[in-house]
Amino acid sequence: MSAVLEIRNLHVSVEDTDILRGVDLTVKQGEIHALMGPNGSGKSTLAHALMGHPNYEITDGEVVFKGEDMLELGPDERSRKGLFLAFQYPVAIPGVTVANFLRTAINSRRKAEDSEDKGIPIPEFRKLLKDKMSSLDMSHDVAGRYLNDGFSGGEKKRAEILQLATLEPDVAVLDETDSGLDIDALKIVAEGVNKLVGPGLGVLVITHYQRLLSYIVPEHVHVMYEGKIVESGGPDLALKLEELGYEWIRSAHS
Numbered sequence: 001m002s003a004v005l006e007i008r009n010l011h012v013s014v015e016d017t018d019i020l021r022g023v024d025l026t027v028k029q030g031e032i033h034a035l036m037g038p039n040g041s042g043k044s045t046l047a048h049a050l051m052g053h054p055n056y057e058i059t060d061g062e063v064v065f066k067g068e069d070m071l072e073l074g075p076d077e078r079s080r081k082g083l084f085l086a087f088q089y090p091v092a093i094p095g096v097t098v099a100n101f102l103r104t105a106i107n108s109r110r111k112a113e114d115s116e117d118k119g120i121p122i123p124e125f126r127k128l129l130k131d132k133m134s135s136l137d138m139s140h141d142v143a144g145r146y147l148n149d150g151f152s153g154g155e156k157k158r159a160e161i162l163q164l165a166t167l168e169p170d171v172a173v174l175d176e177t178d179s180g181l182d183i184d185a186l187k188i189v190a191e192g193v194n195k196l197v198g199p200g201l202g203v204l205v206i207t208h209y210q211r212l213l214s215y216i217v218p219e220h221v222h223v224m225y226e227g228k229i230v231e232s233g234g235p236d237l238a239l240k241l242e243e244l245g246y247e248w249i250r251s252a253h254s
């Protein structure tokens with residue numbers, strides 16, 4: 001059965017302010033969804049709430065992943081279960097190389113599946129990493145650098161896509177900002193996602209950058225406004241937003 005991430009009537013508040021006010025969204029393995037919406041509409045709040053960030057209080061609703069109540073699981077367990085979350089502002093981890101970070105993550109997933117697992121043998125891991133980097137046309141030097149430490153915007157995006165490729169999650173939520181990301185970095189994300197999508201991967205791409213969606217073509221497009229999904233449609237919805245902006249959304253839903 002394919003893995004499904006189901007968000008139902010999700011309400012989230014930050015410091016006693018209601019930000020998400022009833023979000024419903026279902027992402028299945030093999031589907032690409034885009035979540036768009038103006039600045040401050042609550043897109044990143046949704047990503048943080050899905051991760052289980054302690055500042056984001058779930059006041060109502062539920063999130064079910066692979067048939068299990070995901071809100072009962074800690075951030076690590078969510079990731080081990082096959083949910084991948086990439087953030088608008090990724091943190092640097094000085095002292096931990098990209099390779100070590102990935103090996104630790106792979107091993108913790110393996111251990112979750114089999115408590116006897118001794119971890120991926122180093123030669124096998126090296127080969128896996130090399131293969132993934134080659135398939136993404138990525139310079140192999142990245143593996144030895146400290147994760148996100150001094151990385152350019154484009155390098156952070158490459159590291160994010162490499163994580164996605166090696167961890168092979170069932171569903172990935174990618175929060176992509178437009179600010180600070182040049183078009184090349186957006187293309188890296190788009191090409192990476194396009195290479196990785198298939199029946200085994202469901203993706204929710206968060207952006208308000210229409211241009212990203214000319215490279216990644218989502219089958220489903222949703223618009224968030226004031227903490228709710230107010231429009232859902234196909235790729236034509238993204239085109240309409242490009243043409244008309246968000247003004248019609250504001251006048252229809254204020």
Ligand SMILES: Nc1ncnc2c1ncn2[C@@H]1O[C@H](COP(=O)(O)OP(=O)(O)OP(=O)(O)O)[C@@H](O)[C@H]1O
Nearest residue numbers: 014015019038039040041042043044045046055208
């Ligand atoms: N940690 C926080 N503390 C206080 N307010 C917050 C916090 N996180 C989010 N908010 C508020 O929640 C609202 C939604 O913010 P959010 O970052 O989710 O928007 P967004 O849709 O991701 O915007 P953007 O397109 O600019 O990335 C904003 O009004 C923001 O100020």
Ligand SMILES: [Mg+2]
Nearest residue numbers: 043044045088
């Ligand atoms: Mg955001």
